[in-house]
Each structure stands twice: as C-alpha cells, then as structure tokens.
Amino acid sequence: MTDTTSGALDGVPWERLESACGDRLTEEMRRALLHLRDKGGAATEEDCDALYERIAPRHGHLDSASTAALPFIVALAGDPGMGARNWLVQLLVYLSRTTAAPEPDQVDPGWHEMWRRQRPALRKLLTDPDPAVRREALPLTDGLEVLLERWSAETDLTVRLPLLLALGAAAAADAGTEAVDRVHAAVREVLRAGPAVMRVAAVVAWAAFDAQAPVRELDLLVEILSDPTVRPRFEDIWYVPDIDDAFSRTDVASWAAGLFGDAPAALRFLVRLIGAARRTGDAALCGAALDEAWRLLVVRPSAAPELVPLAGELLADPDAGVRYRAAHLLAVLGARAAPYAEGLAGLLDDPGEAEDLDGTVGEHARWALTRIGDPRAMPGLVERLHEPYRGQYSRSYTMGDPRRPEVEEVLTPLRAHAEILLPPIRALLREDGAGGPLTGAFLKVLTAWGPAAAPALPEVVALLGDARHSLSALDALVAMGQAAAPAVRGCTALDFPANHRRVAWAAWRLGGDRDTALRLVGEAVLSEDRPYEVVRLGDFGRAALPYADRIRQIMDDGDTWCEIWAAVALWSITGETEPSLSVLEKYVLAVADGDDSFGSFLTALRAVARIGTVSPAVRSALLAVRERDRRLSPYRDYRAFLDDEEIRSVIDEALALPTPPPPSAA
Numbered sequence: 001m002t003d004t005t006s007g008a009l010d011g012v013p014w015e016r017l018e019s020a021c022g023d024r025l026t027e028e029m030r031r032a033l034l035h036l037r038d039k040g041g042a043a044t045e046e047d048c049d050a051l052y053e054r055i056a057p058r059h060g061h062l063d064s065a066s067t068a069a070l071p072f073i074v075a076l077a078g079d080p081g082m083g084a085r086n087w088l089v090q091l092l093v094y095l096s097r098t099t100a101a102p103e104p105d106q107v108d109p110g111w112h113e114m115w116r117r118q119r120p121a122l123r124k125l126l127t128d129p130d131p132a133v134r135r136e137a138l139p140l141t142d143g144l145e146v147l148l149e150r151w152s153a154e155t156d157l158t159v160r161l162p163l164l165l166a167l168g169a170a171a172a173a174d175a176g177t178e179a180v181d182r183v184h185a186a187v188r189e190v191l192r193a194g195p196a197v198m199r200v201a202a203v204v205a206w207a208a209f210d211a212q213a214p215v216r217e218l219d220l221l222v223e224i225l226s227d228p229t230v231r232p233r234f235e236d237i238w239y240v241p242d243i244d245d246a247f248s249r250t251d252v253a254s255w256a257a258g259l260f261g262d263a264p265a266a267l268r269f270l271v272r273l274i275g276a277a278r279r280t281g282d283a284a285l286c287g288a289a290l291d292e293a294w295r296l297l298v299v300r301p302s303a304a305p306e307l308v309p310l311a312g313e314l315l316a317d318p319d320a321g322v323r324y325r326a327a328h329l330l331a332v333l334g335a336r337a338a339p340y341a342e343g344l345a346g347l348l349d350d351p352g353e354a355e356d357l358d359g360t361v362g363e364h365a366r367w368a369l370t371r372i373g374d375p376r377a378m379p380g381l382v383e384r385l386h387e388p389y390r391g392q393y394s395r396s397y398t399m400g401d402p403r404r405p406e407v408e409e410v411l412t413p414l415r416a417h418a419e420i421l422l423p424p425i426r427a428l429l430r431e432d433g434a435g436g437p438l439t440g441a442f443l444k445v446l447t448a449w450g451p452a453a454a455p456a457l458p459e460v461v462a463l464l465g466d467a468r469h470s471l472s473a474l475d476a477l478v479a480m481g482q483a484a485a486p487a488v489r490g491c492t493a494l495d496f497p498a499n500h501r502r503v504a505w506a507a508w509r510l511g512g513d514r515d516t517a518l519r520l521v522g523e524a525v526l527s528e529d530r531p532y533e534v535v536r537l538g539d540f541g542r543a544a545l546p547y548a549d550r551i552r553q554i555m556d557d558g559d560t561w562c563e564i565w566a567a568v569a570l571w572s573i574t575g576e577t578e579p580s581l582s583v584l585e586k587y588v589l590a591v592a593d594g595d596d597s598f599g600s601f602l603t604a605l606r607a608v609a610r611i612g613t614v615s616p617a618v619r620s621a622l623l624a625v626r627e628r629d630r631r632l633s634p635y636r637d638y639r640a641f642l643d644d645e646e647i648r649s650v651i652d653e654a655l656a657l658p659t660p661p662p663p664s665a666a
Helices: 001-011 027-042 045-055 065-077 085-100 111-127 131-136 145-155 157-173 178-193 196-207 216-224 230-237 249-257 263-279 285-297 299-315 320-332 334-345 361-372 383-390 407-435 439-461 470-480 482-489 497-509 514-527 534-557 560-574 580-591 598-611 618-629 638-655
Strands: none
Touching: 001 027, 001 131, 027 065, 045 065, 045 085, 045 638, 065 085, 065 111, 085 111, 085 131, 111 131, 111 145, 131 157, 145 157, 145 178, 157 178, 157 196, 157 230, 178 196, 196 216, 196 230, 196 249, 196 334, 216 249, 216 263, 230 249, 230 470, 249 263, 263 285, 263 299, 285 299, 285 320, 285 638, 299 320, 299 334, 299 560, 320 334, 320 361, 320 638, 334 361, 361 383, 383 407, 407 439, 439 470, 470 482, 470 497, 482 497, 497 514, 497 534, 534 560, 560 580, 560 598, 580 598, 580 618, 598 638, 618 638
C-alpha cells in the first residue's frame, strides 16, 4: 500500500459509515487495514482475522464500511511487499461470490460501483509475478475469454492446472459459444499430449461439461493414478484456489471417484483402482479407493455383490489400514460375510488400526462374526466392548467414517447367546453400578432380550433407585416377565412424581392392578398438551374406550409421533381399522414419494403390520420402496445398513399381509 493510499485511508470518515459489526465502531475497520499495512511482509493469515471479522457480511448484509474498505483491500492484495496477499485475494473472492446475486437490500448501494472501479486492479492480480496470487485470483476473472487469455499466457503448472479446471467449469456454464469450442480444444490437447497429472486434470475439466468423459477415460485415470512414478507429481502441481495445501494423489483419486454420476461406472473405476493398487503394493491408494467404495456402498446396496469378495480377499492384506476397511465392510453387510468367517476369525486378535479411524482390525472382525452369529466371536465379547469405555464415558470418531458400532447395537441381536454373554454383563453392572459408562446400554440390551435376561434381575433391581436409569431398569424388568413381578410391585415412585403412572403400568403388565394403571395413564393423556403416554393407553384394549374421543383429538391435532401413537392406540382400543389405517398410511406413502423420514415410516409400517391389512396404494408404494437401490436410512455410516435391514424386513412382513377386498357396490 502506497503512502498516498495510506493517506486516503486516513481520510475516510469511518465514524459516519454503517457497520455490520453491531456496537463495534467502524474505526476498527481502519485499524485492521492499518495493522496489515504496518505488518507488511511479515503479515500472516492471523493478521487478516480482524479484517475478516469486520468485513464479512453479518446476517447477509454488506455495509457501507465494507464498501469504503474495498479499494484498500485490493491495494493490499496487489502489494508485492504484503505477506498475506493470498488470504486477502481469498477474501476478495469470497466478497465477489457473496455479492453476486443477493437481495438488493442486503448489499450497500455503493458496493457494485466500487467493485467496478477495482476491476483493472483485480485483473492485474491475474498477471502477478507470484504464481500463488495468480492462482488465488482465478475466480475473479470476468468471463470465459479472460480465462482463455490466461491459458494462452500461463506457463506455471501450479496455475495452469486450476486454470484448466476453471475453464471446464466456465464452459459448462456458457455452452454453445465459440469460446466454449476453444475450451474443448484446449482440454482435448492436454488429454492427448499433456503431462500425466495434467491429463487427469483434463478429465476432471472435461467432466464439467461432458458427464461421460470419466467413463471414456477410465483406463487413463486408473493408469496414471496407480503409476508409482507419477505419485509425487500430484502434490507438486495440484493446487486449487482457496485451499492452501496441494492435493495428494489419493485426494485426487477420491475426487475422480466423484466424477462418475453413474454408480456402476463409479464401482468399476474403484474396483479397477483397488486391483491396480494391490498389484503394486500401494496401500495408500488401496485405502483411499476402499474409502470411496465404502461411501458408495453406504448409499447403493447394488454395490455389495462386487465388493464382498474383494473385501474377503483384502482381509489378508499386509497393510493394517486395508484389513481394517475390509473387516468393517464385511461387518456392515452382515450375513453376506458368512463365506469369509474363517478369514475374520483369524483377525480376532489383530491390533492393527487405520489412521484417524475408530477401533482395531480385531474389533471390526469380531463384530462381523457376531453379525453372522459365529460362536467364535462370543467369548470375551462383552469385556472387549467395555474396555474402550473403562475410565471414560465417550470416544472420538468422525460421523460418516467407518467406526465401531454402539455396544447395544452389537449385543441386542445376540439373545440366542445370552447364556454366554449374560455373566459378564451382570459382573460389569455390579462392578460399575449406576455410574458405569455402559449401564444404560446394557439395560437396553436386557430389555431387548426379554425373559432370556431374567438371571440379571438382581443387578437391574439395584438400579431402580437411581434417577439416571430407573425408567430403563423398569422397562427391563417388565420385559423379563413374571420373574420380575415382585420387584416391580414393590417399586417406589422412583425419581419423579410423573413416574407413578409408569410404575403402575409396569406392575399391571406383570399381573398387577389394571384399574389404577389405566386411571393414571388416562389422566395424563387427558391433561397433557403432548401426551406421549397415549402409546401406553392402547395396551389396555377396550377397557380404555372412555378415552377414545381424546385419542381421536390427539390424532387430529398432535405432532408426528403423537399422531402415529394415537392411531395405533385407537385401533387397539376400538378394533376398528379406520381412521387409524389412513393416518398410518400417510407416513408410509410419504417415503414412497421421496420423503426421508424413515423413523416415522418404520413406526407407522410396523403398526400397519399389526393391524394386519395393506391397502393397494400402500402395497404399490412398498414394492417401489423395496426396489430402490438406496439405503433406507437417513444415516451415512454403519447405521445405514442396520436401518436398511430392519426396514426391508418390515416391508417384507407387510407385503405378506392380505389386501382388503374392495367395498361392494351399494
């Protein structure tokens, strides 16, 4: 920034300008600019923080103080002696995008004119001696012709590569012009005769305006990405604006996988890439391709037949990260992993890990064996599941990545093995007590196991007096059956007066006083605005008929869950399929129409299955949902597979039900 510009900065009446900074004075904007000027070549990204904070649009509004600051930001970005130029150019790019098409009242009226005045200085950034500045300034180009001019003049590959990508994106947005034909020619020439990494970039650029380009160039992508001699060149030149670090070869492989809009084509690419990586012993590339295959499998069930045998082979890979991914992939697929049980059993004590991922190879192999019911997984299972939580209440992982499942998700399906698994669960409940990190999880498991969990009755009873677990303990006791009746009947009011009705309901379920339970639950349904107790009212059958009108009101006025539970309760009490069935069908049909509310879908569908009849519309919808090549889940990790299995199982159950005959003509 020149002395003249600095003087102009001092001459701006900052105190009279509107600020997006609330009660902060716009004088602070001037101070931020002066601070950067004074730091000069020593300025860093951190020195830009104050400016970012004051100029970034707050609540979608760009104020007059920001307009006044713009020419000084441009001057600082163009100053060769400024150390933070890259970040200042990134700020200018951010501002240009933010103000591209906002509502008129969201941007200061003088902003666009001020930006127009800066265009000559902004264009100079494209020819700056510093390649990093030229690269960061690429998004500031005004049209395809300017990009083509730069393509003709640019020689630095760290700029040419992102420039090629920018040309592809711009051509996709400006189809049909002569300039677009020149872009096509430039991309084809790089693809024909460019350096290896630039040829991969050409495929990426081409994919922006031709979705089939990656499919046609699949062989080229696999060849270059798996070539050990090319590997270091990616980090030498693959830069993109607004990202400080270069992309690695594995980063680019992941990027390339996303170019295939067609899932089968993406799968072919990834399987080929994994095969090439195995031949050269390239564990990093194999792991990256497996990660992308996993992400595809999470969404597309159709990917499983090709990936299962591949994962089975990779259980013997020398790299721990590859074995980890293979074991987890087989685990999430459950019964499909059965042919590879021997390989999984051989990994039970494998301590290998994958960087930044949760758990060990052995832990995922053990889970895979539990999913196929292999008895070799059972000895020591509970202790191993508990070990990571010893002395702590949580663990660290990234949502969407492969990770260990929750303890209750492992144990709940294993009721057939309760004889082996119950003793260590009981021992840990006694050892940890109410404050144990897995006490809540164990109670969920015991509830799901029902009468098979009855030997754990003493440990569960001991938890009834603890506010954290009393209700869960009560549910477990009810599930255990008559063996728990004395403990439930002697239970106190627990930790909250409203739980009186819960205890009364539980005691009734085990042979206690029905009338008292019905009165307490019914009073709650009558008096509460969101009476979730309506779900229990249906348990009383025709004895709850006096509450039918209130249940109909809840069904009409309640939220999603109250409406569903009220519909089930009304049918349970009256025995009449309508209006309950129509209410429930609404949530089933919504998913068939593209809604992703799978939780309400599953609950409603289970209720339909209980009622025992499926309308033609619901049958048609369920057939359509079942045929989808999509996981029926809102999640994008192992839970997607568990949800999908459960929902598809209930769909099959519902489709086996009869369709009611059409009403006869009057």
